[in-house]
Amino acid sequence: MEFVGEANDNKDKSSSSGSLRLWSQWQLLDSILPTGGFAHSFGLEAAMQARLVISPEDLRTYVIHVLENTGSLLLPFVYAAAMSPDTQTWHKLDRLLNAMLTNEVGRKASIAQGSALMRVAASVFSEIPSLKMMRSEALSSGAVSFHHAPIFGLVCGLLGFEAETTQKAYMFVTMRDVISAATRLNLVGPLGAAVLQHQVAPIAEDLSTKWMNRAVEEACQTCPLLDTVQGCHSYLFSRLFCS
């Protein structure tokens, strides 16, 4: 009798922590989390001013290209951090990504978003004290740039999310933010944006599957035009976004 009771207790504990994990997942992916993602357009603003993106069809193509490049360049970092969410791995990944984000605009955006995410996660997910510790250590040493992709992987890894979910989630927040930027740039209305997001979802799923679970040594960029145009952001005379 006791044995069955114990088994039920364990089952309750694991299913309750599993359910709680779901709530954390939703919170992490909700755009209301104050990580400052709304300040970045992923090169879309520059692409519009360069007339590379004019119509909603152009936007759809652009979003797909951003996802492809995110998959090829950043997903390996998310994966590596999620698989080993420890200080040493995080620092190593952060240093390497800093050397690989050769686009200054993209690099600064990554640092801004990563810093914000780390700050928010350390405060919000107080059940993981190591987040706060890692953050203050990194701040005082000054040797960490706080890039977004490794921190996203680190936080998800520490929260116990599966690696596959974590990587797809990263693609999701990227897609969410570019499309959100498109609405603020008046390229598409809020309803059109929602329709587009749903239409692109199967492609995002495909690209996630294609690029997930790879080593950082394999990280590469696949859309040099995107890289070139995003780098033009600082030349824009009038701009809404930071990047």
Place this chain on the structure above:
Amino acid sequence: MERGKLVVERVEGRSTLTRCFSKYPFKFIVPNKAGSSKADAVWIYTITYGGGVVSGDSMACDVTVGDGATAVLTTQSSTKASIGKGALLVVIPDPVTCFSTAKYSQIQNFKVVPESSLLLVDWITSGRHERGEKWAFSHYKSTNHILLQGNETLFLDTTSLEHGRHGGISERLQDYQVIAMIVLLGPKLKLIQSQIQEDVKKLMSQQLRLPSVSAGCSSESGSSYRLPKPSFLASCSTFGPKGAGVVIRVASMTTESVYNFLQDQLASLEALLGAAPYL
């Protein structure tokens, strides 16, 4: 597979080729006078028997540029280069042009010390335009890796172009036929770094325009005046500690405009190299 070997060192005050080894089908040509004899630089050309690279060919080369020496390489390959203190390595190839269905891959590793200087141009065109080949190759991959003091990665870029399920290469590159990357690192290139950043900023500021108010629905109206896409797009980024390096990315609709850009921006190197690159 044996690697080619090139060593350029300062001997009695002049940059001198002290070692040169290449294997068929590649051959190094080192003219005695590539330019003015006042300049101190060794120019190394590579030729291939047959004029191109075919399936299965691989070209790999180890280059050492000793302290205070200057070497110019006019080819791309899988290179491992070591650049000494006060030394300059200039890598100024013609663009890679991949024919339909071709597969091309290269890795270039550069080991530098804080006082090394490196100019690296890495570029590719969409193919044989006149035959209608536009980004019709199967796969292109180029890795450029700069290591400081042998162990710290300063710069690492791998560009990979291949057809995907959600769009081919030409869709990703739209009407642009040439992609180029220029890396400028080190004290000997400081002036060019500042000049190129200024010039690109000026050039691009003229090209970028706020879209018209009805950006989202202008396709229906038909009457809105639309500026064409810029035929030449470029942006600069700094990298490394204290912005020691500058990387310029270019996307252009014509090969000629990139040659012109390179000619203009690198013209001041004539004093250092004896001849200006890309004339």
